[in-house]
Amino acid sequence: MDITTETMRMLEKGIAWSKRRHDLIASNIANADTPGYKRRDLDFVSALAREGKKAVRLAATHQRHIPLVSPSVDPRTVVDTNSIRADGNSVDIEREMAELAKNSLYFETLTNQLSAYFAQLKTVITDGRR
Numbered sequence: 001m002d003i004t005t006e007t008m009r010m011l012e013k014g015i016a017w018s019k020r021r022h023d024l025i026a027s028n029i030a031n032a033d034t035p036g037y038k039r040r041d042l043d044f045v046s047a048l049a050r051e052g053k054k055a056v057r058l059a060a061t062h063q064r065h066i067p068l069v070s071p072s073v074d075p076r077t078v079v080d081t082n083s084i085r086a087d088g089n090s091v092d093i094e095r096e097m098a099e100l101a102k103n104s105l106y107f108e109t110l111t112n113q114l115s116a117y118f119a120q121l122k123t124v125i126t127d128g129r130r
Contacts, residue, residue, distance in 0.1 A: 008117075022103055025041070025100045026100075028091050039080035039092075041099070042078070
């Protein structure tokens, strides 16, 4: 697998993860007043720790390149069983709004990286014809 394919795969995975997390946060917000509802989120930190040993080495095209390692991470959905209200609901709306903002920034960063990556490819293709 070359660096181009690996970069695209990593960006695609990150964007998919961000979309999954957005859906879970939106569900939490929608159920903020539902008695007994338990908050859901993705456990990305544990997934990184679990998958760190199964890292994929990226190809280096020169002997002086720094070796890069890309973990193949698949975060799992976790349920917060700690209730913060008497009705058994564990959703804190302020926390969810902060997590939504953080996730939006993460998504925007990844899409900007993807856009820049395609711009670089376009430059290589168009300048290669000169």
